Amino acid sequence: MEQASPPVGLPAETVVSEQALRRRYVVRKLLRSPTFLVGLAILLFWIFMALFSTYVTRYGPFAIDPYNTLTGPSAQHWFGTDDSGRDVLSRTLAGARPVLEVAPLATLLALLAGTTIGLTAGYYRGIVDEVLMRAVDVLLAIPVVIAGIVIVSGLGASLAVIILVIAILFTPPVSRTVRSAVLAEREREYVQAARLRGESGLFIMAAEILPNCLPPIIVEGSVRLGYAVFTSATLSFLGFGLQPPSPDWGLTISQQSQNIQVAWWTVIFPAVALATLVVGANLVADGLRRTLSE
Amino acid sequence: MAGRRGCAAGPYSPPARMVRAAAGAWPRTDDDLADWGTSMSDTPLQREYAQHLVEEARKGRMTRRQLLVRASVVGLSATAAGRILAACGGEETTSTASPTATVSPKVGGTLKVGMVSPIVALDPTTMYDTGSIAITQQVAEYLIWVNNDLTLRPVLAEKWEPDATAENWTFHLRQGVTFQHGKPFGADDVVATMDILLDPKTVSAALSSFQGILSKGGVEKVDDSTVVFHLDQAFADFPYLVASTNYDCLILPSDYKAGTWQKNPVGTGPFMLTEYKPKQSATLKKNPKYWQQGLPYLDGVQVVFNEETQAQALALQAGSIDMMLITPVHGSQALFSDPNVTVLTTPSTMHRELHMRVDRKPFTDKRVRQALAWTLDRPALVEAVLKGKGEVANDNVFFTLYPLAPQDLPQRDKDIAKAKQLLADAGYPDGIDMDLTVEQFEEIPQYATLLQAMAKEAGINVKTNLVTVSYYYGSGKNQPWLEVPMGITDWTFRGIPAQYYLPAFTSKGVWNSSHFKNAQFDKLAVDFETTLDEASRRTIAKQAAELLLDETPAIIPYTISVNRATRKNVNGVTADPAEYLDLTKAFLA
Numbered sequence: 001m002e003q004a005s006p007p008v009g010l011p012a013e014t015v016v017s018e019q020a021l022r023r024r025y026v027v028r029k030l031l032r033s034p035t036f037l038v039g040l041a042i043l044l045f046w047i048f049m050a051l052f053s054t055y056v057t058r059y060g061p062f063a064i065d066p067y068n069t070l071t072g073p074s075a076q077h078w079f080g081t082d083d084s085g086r087d088v089l090s091r092t093l094a095g096a097r098p099v100l101e102v103a104p105l106a107t108l109l110a111l112l113a114g115t116t117i118g119l120t121a122g123y124y125r126g127i128v129d130e131v132l133m134r135a136v137d138v139l140l141a142i143p144v145v146i147a148g149i150v151i152v153s154g155l156g157a158s159l160a161v162i163i164l165v166i167a168i169l170f171t172p173p174v175s176r177t178v179r180s181a182v183l184a185e186r187e188r189e190y191v192q193a194a195r196l197r198g199e200s201g202l203f204i205m206a207a208e209i210l211p212n213c214l215p216p217i218i219v220e221g222s223v224r225l226g227y228a229v230f231t232s233a234t235l236s237f238l239g240f241g242l243q244p245p246s247p248d249w250g251l252t253i254s255q256q257s258q259n260i261q262v263a264w265w266t267v268i269f270p271a272v273a274l275a276t277l278v279v280g281a282n283l284v285a286d287g288l289r290r291t292l293s294e
Numbered sequence: 295m296a297g298r299r300g301c302a303a304g305p306y307s308p309p310a311r312m313v314r315a316a317a318g319a320w321p322r323t324d325d326d327l328a329d330w331g332t333s334m335s336d337t338p339l340q341r342e343y344a345q346h347l348v349e350e351a352r353k354g355r356m357t358r359r360q361l362l363v364r365a366s367v368v369g370l371s372a373t374a375a376g377r378i379l380a381a382c383g384g385e386e387t388t389s390t391a392s393p394t395a396t397v398s399p400k401v402g403g404t405l406k407v408g409m410v411s412p413i414v415a416l417d418p419t420t421m422y423d424t425g426s427i428a429i430t431q432q433v434a435e436y437l438i439w440v441n442n443d444l445t446l447r448p449v450l451a452e453k454w455e456p457d458a459t460a461e462n463w464t465f466h467l468r469q470g471v472t473f474q475h476g477k478p479f480g481a482d483d484v485v486a487t488m489d490i491l492l493d494p495k496t497v498s499a500a501l502s503s504f505q506g507i508l509s510k511g512g513v514e515k516v517d518d519s520t521v522v523f524h525l526d527q528a529f530a531d532f533p534y535l536v537a538s539t540n541y542d543c544l545i546l547p548s549d550y551k552a553g554t555w556q557k558n559p560v561g562t563g564p565f566m567l568t569e570y571k572p573k574q575s576a577t578l579k580k581n582p583k584y585w586q587q588g589l590p591y592l593d594g595v596q597v598v599f600n601e602e603t604q605a606q607a608l609a610l611q612a613g614s615i616d617m618m619l620i621t622p623v624h625g626s627q628a629l630f631s632d633p634n635v636t637v638l639t640t641p642s643t644m645h646r647e648l649h650m651r652v653d654r655k656p657f658t659d660k661r662v663r664q665a666l667a668w669t670l671d672r673p674a675l676v677e678a679v680l681k682g683k684g685e686v687a688n689d690n691v692f693f694t695l696y697p698l699a700p701q702d703l704p705q706r707d708k709d710i711a712k713a714k715q716l717l718a719d720a721g722y723p724d725g726i727d728m729d730l731t732v733e734q735f736e737e738i739p740q741y742a743t744l745l746q747a748m749a750k751e752a753g754i755n756v757k758t759n760l761v762t763v764s765y766y767y768g769s770g771k772n773q774p775w776l777e778v779p780m781g782i783t784d785w786t787f788r789g790i791p792a793q794y795y796l797p798a799f800t801s802k803g804v805w806n807s808s809h810f811k812n813a814q815f816d817k818l819a820v821d822f823e824t825t826l827d828e829a830s831r832r833t834i835a836k837q838a839a840e841l842l843l844d845e846t847p848a849i850i851p852y853t854i855s856v857n858r859a860t861r862k863n864v865n866g867v868t869a870d871p872a873e874y875l876d877l878t879k880a881f882l883a
Contacts, residue, residue: 064747066674070627084678084743239734243758245743255739258604261628 029291036287042280046273050096059087061094061247070263080265082256091247092269098236098248099277102163103228109167110228111221114174119205119213121175122182133179136172144169145234152240162241166231170224177220181213188212215292222285226278233274249274340455343368343826350828359443360697364828366446367533369454399866403882404594407875408606409619411573411599416556418544419490422499425599427541428619428875429570432578432595433474434544434561437465437484438537440789442640442871444695446533450479450545450562460528460826465536467519471562471585473547479562481515486548488513488536496552500542502804503535503793528824530831531790538874539789564590564878573599591866591881610635610859616882617860620873623681624737629859630681638858639683642787642871643693646738647798648730648745648849649808651779656726663846665716666728669752671708672851675744679737683855690842691794692835693853695871698791698828700836703843713752725753731778732758733766738782741851776807783807787856787872792823795838799847810847 030036054060059077065085073080079088121132148165155161185191186209194204233250235241242248244255249270256266347361412426418434421427437451453466471479491498492510512524525532536543547560559567562585565578576597580590598615600606603625609615611632621629621637629635650657650666657663672686685694688706692699717726728749732742739760746756766775775781788794797805800819801812818838825831842848858869866879 062747062750064678064744066671066678066744069678083740084747239760239762243760244732244739245746245758258625259627261604261607262631263627 026291030287033287033291035283036291039280039283039285039287042276043284046096046277046280047100049093050100053090053093053096057087057090057093059090061086061091062245063087063090070259070266072263073265079269080263082252082263082266083259088265088269091252092249092273095247095249095252095270095273096277098242098246099229099232099274101159102166102232103225106163106166106170106228106232107221107225109163110170110174110224111217113167113171114220115178115210115217117171117175118178119182119210122179123186123201123205123209129179132175136175139169139172140176142169144231145238148231148235149238149240152235157240157243159242162232162235165235166228169231170228174217174220174224177216178213181216182209185209185212215288219285219289219292222281222288226281226285229274229278229281340368340370344370346828363444363446363697367531368456369533399591399879399881400883401591401881402593404596405592405617405864405877405880405882406596406598406615407617407619408598408600408609408615409875410601415572416559416570417553418546418555418561419487419496419498419500419542419552421542424620424873428873429567429576429597430544430555430559430561431538431563431875432565432877433559433563433567434546435563436536436538436543437467437545438533439876440534440537440539440872442868444697444789446537450484454533456532456826460530460532460824461525463523463525463532464516465521465523467521468585469519472583473560473562474566474581474583475547475558475560477547477549479545479547480518481521482518482548483545484521485513485515486550487543487546490546490550490552491542498542500540502797503540505796507532507535527820528826530823530826531792534789534793537789539787539793539872541872541874565592565595575599586878590878592877595877607859610861613861616864617867618858619875621857621859622736623683623857624740626857626859627681634862636860636862636864638860638867638869639855640869640871641685641695642854642856643691643695643785643794644787644854644856644871645687645693645785645850645852646741646854647783647785647807648851649781649783649798649847650849651807651809652811652845652847653809654779656720656722656728657779659720660845661716661720662722662726663849664844665713665720665752666749666754667706667846667849668709668713668716669749669754670706670745670849670851671748672706674708675741676852678744679741680852680854683857684852685855687850687853688839688843689846689848689850690839691791691798691850692839693791695853696791698832698835700832700839703836703839706843708748710752713754717753722753725755727755727757729779730756730758731766731774731781732760733763733775733782733784734760735763735766735784738784742782776805778807781807791835792819795819795842799842808847810845812841812845815841815845 049056063086065081067085068081069083069085071077071081077087077089079092082088082091117132117136121129147169151165151168152161191204191208194208199208232241233248236248236250237254239254242251244251252270253267253274256263260267344365347364350361409428410425412421412429413423414421414426416426416430418430421430435449437449439447439449441447448468450468450471451465452468454463456463465484467479467481467484473479489510490496491500492504492508492512494501506526507529508523508525512526514522514524516522523532523536529535534540544561546555550560556570559570564581564584564586566581567576568579569575569577576599578595578597580593584590598609600609603622606615606618607621607626607629610618610629611634618626630637650663652658652663667689676682676684676686686705687693688703690703717723730742730745732739742758746758749756761774766781768774775783785794796819797803799806799808799810800816815838818834818841822831822834822838825834856869856871856873858867860867863883865881865883867877870876
């Protein structure tokens with residue numbers, strides 16, 4: 001990939017490193033990709049809401065109003081009220097925070113662990129590879145949600161536990177992706193050159209192979225982000241995630257689903273919010289994959 | 295509201311005609327008084343008691359309904375009860391005309407009922423779940439049925455009376471009744487059934503109500519139609535313990551072999567169980583030899599099991615079932631505005647008990663417990679959580695539905711300033727944290743959410759832990775609900791307050807989840823049931839209620855009315871405070 005020719009039209013005198021050129025090219029390409037831009041806009045919107053929703057909305061996400069429960073969308077409550085008289089709009093927007101506390105952190109942890117395992121297995125091959133990959137296979141065979149439920153009910157549902165659970169469950173697929181990328185790279189000349197120079201394995205993995213494997217890792221991360229959002233919502237929906245009165249979308253959908261016949265707005269809006277965030281993350285992943293794999 | 299409800303119409307309540315005839319006729323002289331509540335068949339004790347009731351009513355200490363309930367407990371005849379009632383003024387009629395009273399019954403047809411599935415094999419002697427109880431009640435019958443207004447309706451027992459000590463109760467059984475397999479009903483069957491229920495090896499749910507009151511061998515056959523219950527201690531409300539409110543007390547034939555009921559369902563009831571598919575359906579056919587002439591009206595009942603309220607509600611709207619056994623507001627709100635559906639409602643003593651471990655910090659200080667109680671806006675809870683289908687309660691179990699409920703107890707309401715003051719006095723001027731375990735059951739999570747928001751106003755941070763029902767109750771040695779520092783437990787209807795406070799608030803109570811131990815309350819608990827004099831009982835009830843209110847081992851913010859949704863063509867059915875099912879007079883128009 002590093003051989004990709006710099007875009008034409010650049011003055012030959014300009015002294016820019018090949019890497020920087022490449023980066024600039026990718027960014028420009030991404031900014032011209034509608035898929036990526038739409039996804040990014042959605043993500044930024046929810047990140048903004050996660051941080052500042054309470055300054056934007058008229059009602060607090062926890063403010064009850066026992067005498068105005070399950071009222072439909074109106075000028076006062078654009079998205080209506082839920083069964084405790086809370087403003088659905090406020091809660092839907094505030095619901096971005098718990099998800100965005102869990103999903104990116106869990107994804108990041110999974111990337112770190114998965115990359116370490118993938119690099120080690122792919123670089124050293126042999127017995128190391130066998131042991132690590134069989135362990136990964138075992139973990140992959142366990143259904144994510146069921147494993148999540150078991151661990152969360154054993155350790156108790158705290159934010160840290162949920163993040164850790166999702167990270168653990170997402171490590172195996174990440175490590176597989178990284179390993180296959182490493183396998184392709186390790187036979188290249190620059191790796192052999194580094195070996196001949198007498199560099200340590202650790203140095204070769206971190207400084208030589210890793211930078212060249214970054215594109216698939218970034219794509220993998222953005223894909224996992226979408227899944228992490230979904231998994232955290234699923235755990236909450238099943239009652240193994242966050243506790244009421246958290247405005248978490250999965251929890252809200254589960255709590256309010258009893259009212260769907262008379263008050264669709266209590267369920268539909270958080271469901272749509274959840275969907276947009278997942279779709280947003282996937283669009284970003286899609287854009288990245290297309291651009292980076294060119 | 296509950297105090298104003300009349301009793302359901304039936305052979306057990308005085309005919310309205312008679313009540314009206316005697317309306318306004320107050321006892322003026324001693325001669326009149328001597329005549330009140332007497333009837334050829336009443337014993338001297340009953341007659342004395344009747345006079346006593348009249349005095350209570352004249353002093354304004356009892357409402358008409360309460361009086362009627364008490365009269366039925368000691369087994370006063372309908373005639374006597376009617377006359378006592380008449381003595382208290384005739385402004386209100388006592389029988390509520392059911393909405394279907396104008397429709398003449400139609401014979402035939404099959405009623406389709408949706409309900410939750412029995413959770414274990416059908417066995418009337420050990421069952422404890424709503425589904426099992428509703429099915430078996432169609433096939434077998436109780437000695438006494440507890441009406442919605444807590445009066446007692448004689449079923450297999452025709453009459454009953456206590457002796458002067460209330461330690462021995464004589465029950466006269468109905469004659470001419472036969473079981474569905476042909477055996478005539480008699481005293482032997484009552485003795486045999488009670489022997490099964492009272493045998494600790496049976497592990498009957500009925501045992502919890504009999505503990506310390508009636509033991510195995512305490513039931514004696516006098517003749518073929520008379521039995522005497524010899525109690526371990528006097529118990530003024532004893533008939534409730536062998537009535538429908540102690541749901542395992544369905545009378546089975548003496549040749550019944552324990553544990554065989556699902557295979558050979560038997561009883562004296564209006565319907566025969568012809569087919570039972572666990573978790574799917576049950577088919578019931580009319581008992582052609584039923585002892586009540588001309589009843590039941592229906593040819594049969596088809597029961598469809600479904601665990602989800604919402605699914606049942608949809609089936610009802612679609613017309614694939616005719617009625618739901620129970621219709622909790624949570625999950626069935628669409629029915630309340632459906633023109634094809636009637637939602638019947640009746641007040642009940644069903645409630646949620648928020649218990650606090652009085653032996654654990656911070657709840658060792660009663661001011662902390664009181665503070666939390668003062669944060670609740672109870673009318674708002676009833677409105678938001680029950681959509682108004684309930685009533686405000688006052689942190690004690692002497693609910694207004696009970697005849698001896700204290701009437702002048704100050705009602706706790708929202709008072710944030712007071713709550714803050716109590717917290718400050720208890721040493722928490724800057725607020726306090728509490729952990730609340732919440733079971734995922736009907737409206738309880740929503741109640742917890744509102745409680746959180748309300749408590750916050752006084753600086754109380756309630757952290758909730760939402761758990762499944764099966765986790766919350768556990769089993770054997772692991773029963774989290776009895777151990778958690780603070781939890782919300784669902785209690786169903788009970789006919790008398792003793793069925794709540796004995797297990798929940800006495801030192802030896804098996805369901806004492808607040809770990810409340812108070813010698814004074816223990817004494818009041820015993821006194822209440824061993825005292826026969828109504829005025830003294832009322833005083834004891836008030837003392838006990840005041841004590842619970844002051845100590846606040848538990849917060850009980852509301853009682854829940856029980857709803858039952860039917861399609862418009864279903865008649866002769868009422869909502870039942872205990873979620874029971876009586877289809878004897880049901881018919882399809």
